[in-house]
Amino acid sequence: MKLNRRVSAFAALTLIAGLGLTACGDDGDSDDKGGGGGGDLSITFLPKNLGNPYFDTSDAGGKKAIEEFGGTYEEVGPDTGTPDAQVPFINTAAQQGVSALVVSANDKTAICDALNEASDAGVKIVTFDSDTDAECRDLYINQADAAGIAKVQVDMIAEQIGDEGEVAILSAAANATNQNEWIGLMEEDLAANHPNIKLVDTVYGDDDDQTSFDKTAALLQAHPDLKGIISPTTVGIAAAARYISTSDAKGKVMVTGLGTPNQMREFVEDGTVTAFALWNPGDLGYLAAYAAKALVDGDITGKEGDTFEAGDLGSYTVGPDATVLLGEPFVFNADNIGDFDF
Amino acid sequence: MTAPVQTEPDTVTRTYASYSRPVWQRILLTRELAIIALLAAVYLYSTGNIDNFDNPLTLYYLFLDTAPILLIALPMTLIIITGEIDLSVASVVGLSSVLVGILHQDAGLSIPVAALVAIAIGAVAGAFNGFLVAYVGLPSLAVTIGTLALYRGIAVGLLGTTAVTDFPEKWTDLAKDRLGSDTSSYPVILVPFAVLLVLFALLLHFSPFGRGIVEIGLNDEAAHFTGVNVARTKLTLFVLAGAVSAFAGVYYTLRYGSARGDNASGLELQVIAAVLLGGVSIFGGRGALHGVVAGVLLIGVISSAMRLDGQTVNVINIVIGVLLVLSVMSTSLLAWVSSLRSARTGARGPSAPPPAPTPNHPSSTFSSTTERQHP
Numbered sequence: 147m148k149l150n151r152r153v154s155a156f157a158a159l160t161l162i163a164g165l166g167l168t169a170c171g172d173d174g175d176s177d178d179k180g181g182g183g184g185g186d187l188s189i190t191f192l193p194k195n196l197g198n199p200y201f202d203t204s205d206a207g208g209k210k211a212i213e214e215f216g217g218t219y220e221e222v223g224p225d226t227g228t229p230d231a232q233v234p235f236i237n238t239a240a241q242q243g244v245s246a247l248v249v250s251a252n253d254k255t256a257i258c259d260a261l262n263e264a265s266d267a268g269v270k271i272v273t274f275d276s277d278t279d280a281e282c283r284d285l286y287i288n289q290a291d292a293a294g295i296a297k298v299q300v301d302m303i304a305e306q307i308g309d310e311g312e313v314a315i316l317s318a319a320a321n322a323t324n325q326n327e328w329i330g331l332m333e334e335d336l337a338a339n340h341p342n343i344k345l346v347d348t349v350y351g352d353d354d355d356q357t358s359f360d361k362t363a364a365l366l367q368a369h370p371d372l373k374g375i376i377s378p379t380t381v382g383i384a385a386a387a388r389y390i391s392t393s394d395a396k397g398k399v400m401v402t403g404l405g406t407p408n409q410m411r412e413f414v415e416d417g418t419v420t421a422f423a424l425w426n427p428g429d430l431g432y433l434a435a436y437a438a439k440a441l442v443d444g445d446i447t448g449k450e451g452d453t454f455e456a457g458d459l460g461s462y463t464v465g466p467d468a469t470v471l472l473g474e475p476f477v478f479n480a481d482n483i484g485d486f487d488f
Numbered sequence: 489m490t491a492p493v494q495t496e497p498d499t500v501t502r503t504y505a506s507y508s509r510p511v512w513q514r515i516l517l518t519r520e521l522a523i524i525a526l527l528a529a530v531y532l533y534s535t536g537n538i539d540n541f542d543n544p545l546t547l548y549y550l551f552l553d554t555a556p557i558l559l560i561a562l563p564m565t566l567i568i569i570t571g572e573i574d575l576s577v578a579s580v581v582g583l584s585s586v587l588v589g590i591l592h593q594d595a596g597l598s599i600p601v602a603a604l605v606a607i608a609i610g611a612v613a614g615a616f617n618g619f620l621v622a623y624v625g626l627p628s629l630a631v632t633i634g635t636l637a638l639y640r641g642i643a644v645g646l647l648g649t650t651a652v653t654d655f656p657e658k659w660t661d662l663a664k665d666r667l668g669s670d671t672s673s674y675p676v677i678l679v680p681f682a683v684l685l686v687l688f689a690l691l692l693h694f695s696p697f698g699r700g701i702v703e704i705g706l707n708d709e710a711a712h713f714t715g716v717n718v719a720r721t722k723l724t725l726f727v728l729a730g731a732v733s734a735f736a737g738v739y740y741t742l743r744y745g746s747a748r749g750d751n752a753s754g755l756e757l758q759v760i761a762a763v764l765l766g767g768v769s770i771f772g773g774r775g776a777l778h779g780v781v782a783g784v785l786l787i788g789v790i791s792s793a794m795r796l797d798g799q800t801v802n803v804i805n806i807v808i809g810v811l812l813v814l815s816v817m818s819t820s821l822l823a824w825v826s827s828l829r830s831a832r833t834g835a836r837g838p839s840a841p842p843p844a845p846t847p848n849h850p851s852s853t854f855s856s857t858t859e860r861q862h863p
Contacts (some may be wrong), residue, residue, distance in 0.1 A: 256744035
């Protein structure tokens with residue numbers, strides 16, 4: 147017993163002494179910079195958090211692209227989407243000396259310093275889905291612009307109701323900036339290109355499921371001739387579809403807008419909804435990976451007017467503020483909804 | 489038959505050694521030293537086997553990232569040793585972060601003034617916890633679960649979903665500055681931490697107040713009767729926890745340059761995990777600060793080594809979780825082993841009193857000197 151204790155005590159002592167010595171040793175050769183990665187193309191994806199189906203889809207798109215052009219794909223990320231949680235992962239990527247980091251920011255400022263340090267260490271920074279302050283990244287891959295989002299929704303409802311009749315909009319909060327911008331653009335588009343469609347009402351469901359559900363019921367009562375509802379918010383479209391799917395209006399009032407496949411699947415399958423739009427996160431990740439490669443290869447620098455090839459998606463041009471637009475929103479319908487899980 | 493047994497101890501002069509074990513054993517064979525040894529082992533292993541781990545940046549980032557945990561772990565250790573807990577610390581960090589942002593942006597206060605106000609409000613938040621626990625007599629678990637939500641709610645309510653990001657570069661740079669050269673591994677935040685560490689170590693290990701803390705954890709009624717002001721001690725500790733958490737909030741805000749209501753959410757569990765890993769008993773009455781510091785650093789070193797090795801956060805969490813469970817189990821396991829050992833070697837032990845008073849349970853006499861058990 148005594149001997150065992152002595153041995154373990156000795157081992158402990160040795161280890162402690164070792165810690166002190168190595169700590170000193172570290173300071174000695176501290177000039178040795180990280181970045182030993184070198185040579186081949188390694189791209190790390192850093193989503194807002196792991197275990198999120200949306201980012202699983204986008205990162206799978208990135209992986210596909212990286213496999214196409216022959217690089218090393220890695221996905222790291224925190225388990226929660228708190229503002230600072232991504233910082234250690236950015237630091238790690240900088241130390242590993244990866245070629246590029248593709249990140250969806252939880253906070254547009256909190257990760258800035260870490261990104262700048264990574265950039266100083268030679269890592270190319272691409273943001274996608276959620277941007278940081280413009281000076282903290284080389285390129286931002288924007289999933290959709292307001293004009294495209296407005297247009298696709300007007301086109302969908304026009305097609306579904308035969309380009310004539312009464313429609314209403316079920317929005318989120320009355321002061322939601324992006325919603326109001328889209329609604330303004332939709333009103334212009336309807337007035338200019340669809341004279342037979344009459345926008346009779348715009349109601350606000352506050353991105354609350356129950357409120358949106360109740361507002362849908364109220365819309366149908368107030369406007370018996372209503373033929374379509376556009377809901378440019380994922381909460382609203384699901385609530386509206388749920389109300390319509392159980393009411394007499396099913397089949398008479400069309401619902402469309404912006405939604406996610408998992409939310410809308412049952413309503414597409416039961417015929418309440420024929421089509422709705424969003425962007426394709428898989429394409430978003432795919433494009434981000436190609437953009438990262440173009441930056442690393444030096445084909446582009448993030449200057450407006452730079453162009454690069456993005457595999458199956460074709461050619462892209464860098465817009466103002468070092469932003470690349472993915473393109474038109476993606477329309478989901480009964481034929482393709484089975485391909486998506488997010 | 490009973491009379492002689494009772495009088496026997498009076499007639500036979502018993503001699504007790506001052507301690508059951510020699511001093512080197514009491515210093516080296518502790519849970520604290522075990523954690524320090526494990527930290528050293530993991531550190532050495534990682535330096536030799538993980539690419540880029542020996543880079544000075546690793547330690548620099550490690551200290552930057554763990555600084556809030558290191559800071560809050562100090563008062564948390566003292567609170568847990570009294571047998572209480574404070575779950576609201578991360579919410580105080582968030583509240584303090586928001587206050588610094590608002591006071592600087594909207595009220596135009598300079599950063600040091602805003603920081604002092606935030607720390608004062610943090611102390612008030614801690615005092616509210618402490619008052620409810622110490623003077624109203626409510627269980628700290630329930631009180632601080634309530635204030636965890638309350639303070640976080642106030643923080644998010646004050647700033648909504650927006651963030652204050654407009655801080656002077658002088659101060660945000662200071663939060664990330666290094667001691668000495670530009671390639672040094674040691675950020676300046678270690679200076680206030682070292683000062684606080686010394687103060688808290690003096691308070692806990694070298695002062696009557698500190699003996700009171702341990703006594704409260706072992707038995708607060710007995711502590712009361714030996715002259716410890718139980719309520720005032722607890723109140724003081726909660727105030728300290730609030731103030732230090734608020735200071736951590738100021739650091740957090742400047743380090744990330746972003747004041748948000750949801751800053752540092754979930755940090756309280758990381759702090760408590762590190763404190764328990766560092767050998768503090770969740771039942772109170774036992775613990776030391778050097779173990780806690782090692783516990784925080786151990787979690788930090790494991791995380792950064794595994795991140796550099798390309799492990800995902802889930803694997804890292806599993807490893808740390810298992811380590812924590814093992815560490816908590818080890819206390820009971822060690823006590824059990826030592827009681828078995830005492831049972832076997834009992835009578836031959838040099839410091840054993842001549843006749844074992846209750847031969848059926850010899851362990852109770854011996855184990856109580858090595859490992860303080862407590863219901």
